[in-house]
Amino acid sequence: MDVKENRITINGHKYSFEPGETILEVARRNDVFIPTLCYLKGSTPTGACRICIVEAKGVPGFISSCSTPAGPQLEVFTETKRVRNARRTILELMLISGNHNCSIRDVLPQEWSDFQQMVENYDKAEDICAAYGRCKLQALAYRYLVTERTLDSLEVKYPLDSEDPLIGRDYSRCILCGRCVYACNEIQVNRAISHGYRGIQAKIVFRGDKTIPESDCVYCGECIQVCPVGSLFEKKSRFNARMWDVEQVRTTCHYCGVGCQLELHVNKKEGKVVKVRGIDEAEPNHDGRLCFRGRFAFDFIHSPDRLTRPLIRKEGKLEESSWEEALDLIATKMKEIEKKHGPYHVGCAVSTKYTNEDLFQAKKFFHSVLATDNIVHFETSAYTGIRYEELEKASTLVVAGADITRENPVAGSYVKQAVLRGVKLIVVDSRDTEISRFAKVHLKNLDDPSALAKVIDGDNIIVIRHSEYNITPLKKMSNVKVYSLTRENNTVGAYTLGIKPGMDFDLSNMRFIYSMGGHFKKREGVDFLVIQDFFPNEYTEIADVVLPAAVWVEYEGTYISSDNRVNRVRKAVDPPGEAKPTWQIFKELAERMGCSWESADSREIWENEIGREDPYLKKLNYRMLDEGDGIKVDKGYFVSFKGANTLPEGVDRPDDHKILCSHCKDMENVFKKLF
Amino acid sequence: MQTQVEENLTASPEDLALMEDVFRKNSRENSLMIYLQQVQAQFGYVPPYAIKYIAERTLFSESRIYGVVTFYTQFSIKPVGKNIIKICNGTACHVGGSKVLGKKLRSHLKVDDENPTTEDRVFTVQPVACLGCCALAPAMMVNGRVYGKLTVDSMIDVVESYRKAAELEVV
Numbered sequence: 057m058d059v060k061e062n063r064i065t066i067n068g069h070k071y072s073f074e075p076g077e078t079i080l081e082v083a084r085r086n087d088v089f090i091p092t093l094c095y096l097k098g099s100t101p102t103g104a105c106r107i108c109i110v111e112a113k114g115v116p117g118f119i120s121s122c123s124t125p126a127g128p129q130l131e132v133f134t135e136t137k138r139v140r141n142a143r144r145t146i147l148e149l150m151l152i153s154g155n156h157n158c159s160i161r162d163v164l165p166q167e168w169s170d171f172q173q174m175v176e177n178y179d180k181a182e183d184i185c186a187a188y189g190r191c192k193l194q195a196l197a198y199r200y201l202v203t204e205r206t207l208d209s210l211e212v213k214y215p216l217d218s219e220d221p222l223i224g225r226d227y228s229r230c231i232l233c234g235r236c237v238y239a240c241n242e243i244q245v246n247r248a249i250s251h252g253y254r255g256i257q258a259k260i261v262f263r264g265d266k267t268i269p270e271s272d273c274v275y276c277g278e279c280i281q282v283c284p285v286g287s288l289f290e291k292k293s294r295f296n297a298r299m300w301d302v303e304q305v306r307t308t309c310h311y312c313g314v315g316c317q318l319e320l321h322v323n324k325k326e327g328k329v330v331k332v333r334g335i336d337e338a339e340p341n342h343d344g345r346l347c348f349r350g351r352f353a354f355d356f357i358h359s360p361d362r363l364t365r366p367l368i369r370k371e372g373k374l375e376e377s378s379w380e381e382a383l384d385l386i387a388t389k390m391k392e393i394e395k396k397h398g399p400y401h402v403g404c405a406v407s408t409k410y411t412n413e414d415l416f417q418a419k420k421f422f423h424s425v426l427a428t429d430n431i432v433h434f435e436t437s438a439y440t441g442i443r444y445e446e447l448e449k450a451s452t453l454v455v456a457g458a459d460i461t462r463e464n465p466v467a468g469s470y471v472k473q474a475v476l477r478g479v480k481l482i483v484v485d486s487r488d489t490e491i492s493r494f495a496k497v498h499l500k501n502l503d504d505p506s507a508l509a510k511v512i513d514g515d516n517i518i519v520i521r522h523s524e525y526n527i528t529p530l531k532k533m534s535n536v537k538v539y540s541l542t543r544e545n546n547t548v549g550a551y552t553l554g555i556k557p558g559m560d561f562d563l564s565n566m567r568f569i570y571s572m573g574g575h576f577k578k579r580e581g582v583d584f585l586v587i588q589d590f591f592p593n594e595y596t597e598i599a600d601v602v603l604p605a606a607v608w609v610e611y612e613g614t615y616i617s618s619d620n621r622v623n624r625v626r627k628a629v630d631p632p633g634e635a636k637p638t639w640q641i642f643k644e645l646a647e648r649m650g651c652s653w654e655s656a657d658s659r660e661i662w663e664n665e666i667g668r669e670d671p672y673l674k675k676l677n678y679r680m681l682d683e684g685d686g687i688k689v690d691k692g693y694f695v696s697f698k699g700a701n702t703l704p705e706g707v708d709r710p711d712d713h714k715i716l717c718s719h720c721k722d723m724e725n726v727f728k729k730l731f
Numbered sequence: 732m733q734t735q736v737e738e739n740l741t742a743s744p745e746d747l748a749l750m751e752d753v754f755r756k757n758s759r760e761n762s763l764m765i766y767l768q769q770v771q772a773q774f775g776y777v778p779p780y781a782i783k784y785i786a787e788r789t790l791f792s793e794s795r796i797y798g799v800v801t802f803y804t805q806f807s808i809k810p811v812g813k814n815i816i817k818i819c820n821g822t823a824c825h826v827g828g829s830k831v832l833g834k835k836l837r838s839h840l841k842v843d844d845e846n847p848t849t850e851d852r853v854f855t856v857q858p859v860a861c862l863g864c865c866a867l868a869p870a871m872m873v874n875g876r877v878y879g880k881l882t883v884d885s886m887i888d889v890v891e892s893y894r895k896a897a898e899l900e901v902v
Contacts, residue, residue, distance in 0.1 A: 247792030252801045261801070263793040264779060272794065 065131040079121035079132055080108055090134050091143065091196050093284050094233035095122040098343050099242040105233050106146050107196065110134045118142060140200060147202045150193060152209045155228035158185055158194050163205050171209065178228050179216050181295070185229065187286030189299035193231060214259055219267035221722035222275060222291055222352050230287040232258055236279035243343050245472035248272040249279060275348035275726050276465060281334055282344070292355065292721065293331040297321050306335060308615050308623040308686070309350045310409060310608040311713055312464045313542030315617025316341035316350050317685065320609060320628045327629055328358050329609055339685040340444055340466070340619055347465035348726055349713060356719035357629065361591055363604035364633025374602060379634060379644070382601050387648035389584040393568040394426060403430035403566045406555060407573020407712065408547040411613025411625055413658040414638035415546070415553050416666050418572065421642045425649050432558020434574060434709055435547045441620045442467070442520070442539035448474040451514020456484040456502070457522035461491050462730060464541040471520070482511055509533070541618045549616040552670065563706040572605065572638060575708040588641065591719060595708070605638055606631035612658040614681065616689070622676055623686035742780040749773050750784050761789050763799060767806055776807040804857070812848045812855035814893050816873050821861030823868035832869055833858065835883050836890070853897050854890070
């Protein structure tokens with residue numbers, strides 16, 4: 057087609073468009089403002105709310121710009137007097153449809169207070185709407201000066217749904233835009249929410265019009281993320297995440313290897329993280345998608361159970377002490393044991409939850425200060441470098457042994473979306489997982505490799521496998537790309553920094569162990585055991601020294617996610633009590649061992665030391681990482697490990713996500729429901 | 732119209748056979764309306780286990796099917812009566828006093844808008860916008876048969892004749 061033909065006129069200016077693009081998309085791309093409420097990027101446009109209407113020359117009435125494709129003959133006007141008046145009427149009708157008690161002015165004082173009283177009786181909150189300041193309806197009412205109330209308010213038909221501890225539903229403020237329905241069905245594909253009833257009775261419902269705990273909801277919270285008004289809200293932060301009290305900090309999620317970008321809402325007065333939202337325009341979790349852990353399980357940060365001071369075992373009991381005393385003791389013991397038994401009897405077990413800077417410092421400490429390479433983690437091998445945008449282009453998608461919708465839910469949403477777009481999914485799993493409900497073929501085992509070969513189609517096959525699953529028959533086939541998603545956020549980082557899995561870690565050979573997330577069931581033969589953790593637990597019970605570590609929102613750093621993306625982790629709050637970042641603990645420990653380390657913060661460790669060692673990471677400084685969505689490293693890390701995938705004797709690997717969630721309010725029921 | 736559905740997700744073997752039948756008859760995948768219409772015809776309503784059954788065999792989620800069922804008046808999520816009485820509320824019938832007739836009928840059968848089915852599940856009363864037989868106003872329809880030029884007495888007589896027929900069938 058001639059290029060000239062693909063030009064639309066908006067407000068007298070000509071803009072080119074791609075075939076299939078809607079008027080709204082062309083306008084947005086060129087910074088022409090058109091208001092929207094029901095429009096949800098990435099899902100089917102419905103034109104339900106009508107606020108995006110525009111006028112077009114020669115077209116009677118109005119057209120909704122979110123659902124009308126741009127055409128070469130169209131001459132569109134977005135803000136004419138008629139359009140503005142129509143929008144004003146739409147807004148007025150929305151405002152009288154429920155308890156919108158923030159912006160209705162120019163009414164008699166008595167009438168106004170009666171209305172406020174009525175709203176207060178409805179939700180008993182004695183507070184203005186929780187969405188105040190970030191409500192789209194409110195913003196549009198101000199923009200279009202909808203100050204009058206010429207019609208009577210409608211009666212609220214449905215009571216507040218406060219059955220659920222995490223998600224609240226306030227029907228009195230719902231404008232039935234349907235964004236939550238499309239977010240649930242088309243973005244996260246959990247398919248729990250739907251429109252129900254009709255006309256004046258219309259309501260957003262779950263299956264059987266049940267409450268959230270009884271429904272199919274998996275608590276991804278995408279519905280809250282997209283709600284333009286105050287109808288859906290996080291109960292944990294209903295009234296303490298006011299826009300004037302909070303500051304937003306972007307960071308990376310610390311749960312699984314997907315590495316979602318989070319927007320932490322920090323209440324400045326309380327100095328606490330009060331709410332977490334996904335970042336709409338970020339990768340890898342675009343459309344603001346998050347999972348139940350990322351969105352709701354953050355309040356362990358401020359749990360009163362956190363370790364805040366070092367503990368030293370004195371006369372058989374762990375007692376609080378100062379950092380000086382604890383670090384001095386560790387250094388003395390370390391020197392003593394090293395001298396007596398040699399460096400090969402000193403070891404360190406790390407969790408791959410820590411930042412690259414932490415892990416690097418730990419590795420440097422054991423390698424250069426103690427001259428031992430006994431520093432290991434217990435995560436199994438992984439095929440990194442998954443590209444989520446590739447999934448929907450696959451001819452066949454195989455998910456082998458991965459309960460992807462539970463372990464890496466955001467990646468699971470991409471798989472489910474690919475299925476909705478027609479990709480053939482094959483699940484190999486002995487269990488009936490949620491993802492197996494979306495599969496065309498569900499194989500219970502891989503005993504007969506030909507069974508799988510029979511059902512695979514096409515020349516673009518993508519396999520996502522759990523790291524412990526044997527997929528040898530698949531690897532032999534051509535046109536097969538194999539990826540896996542790591543359980544922990546920074547397993548790729550640990551491999552990159554040269555920390556190896558320690559499946560041959562011989563506990564009985566160790567006289568001194570420093571554990572930062574390795575879980576030891578026993579300590580026979582170990583003369584001195586140092587454990588650093590966030591919470592006291594059954595594993596810290598057997599330690600000689602327990603050090604309080606800061607958690608991921610309490611210092612700066614970087615992670616590398618399963619798609620080989622280096623992401624920034626940022627400080628949002630101060631650590632509780634005397635808890636310290638891990639990199640700092642090792643710096644101070646090194647000092648006591650007679651080594652003075654120059655780098656004084658995470659940035660210096662990354663730029664001056666890690667970059668020097670790894671040529672691929674060399675070019676990435678914090679300034680570059682701070683722009684946008686982190687940086688993908690095209691190294692194609694193939695972090696694989698030969699040998700058994702069984703844990704060594706005496707080592708435990710509990711679900712540490714579950715442990716962290718258990719220190720959060722109201723997460724228990726979620727776990728009960730999902731697992 | 733907050734309707735509490737009794738939680739009955741396990742179908743009896745007979746019900747399951749009926750459901751299998753619905754699916755055998757319609758080989759076309761994902762024709763939700765047809766499945767639902769057949770279920771409604773076979774069971775007299777759309778039970779929760781039917782929604783679950785359809786969801787397991789199609790691309791539709793249970794919540795979506797529930798949404799569709801509650802949207803259309805042709806479907807009911809509550810069991811309906813053996814005889815369905817449609818009271819016409821069209822203009823001609825309204826002028827002819829259909830409001831009074833409806834009120835009398837409901838009080839006679841002890842039903843209301845929230846619970847339109849009698850306890851013995853013999854009758855369900857549904858208001859309709861127009862039956863299209865305005866010359867016979869005021870009118871009602873019982874199981875597809877139209878009764879016109881009603882008075883309160885003649886209406887009750889018709890209803891009672893159906894009740895008698897139902898009783899005879901039971902005996």
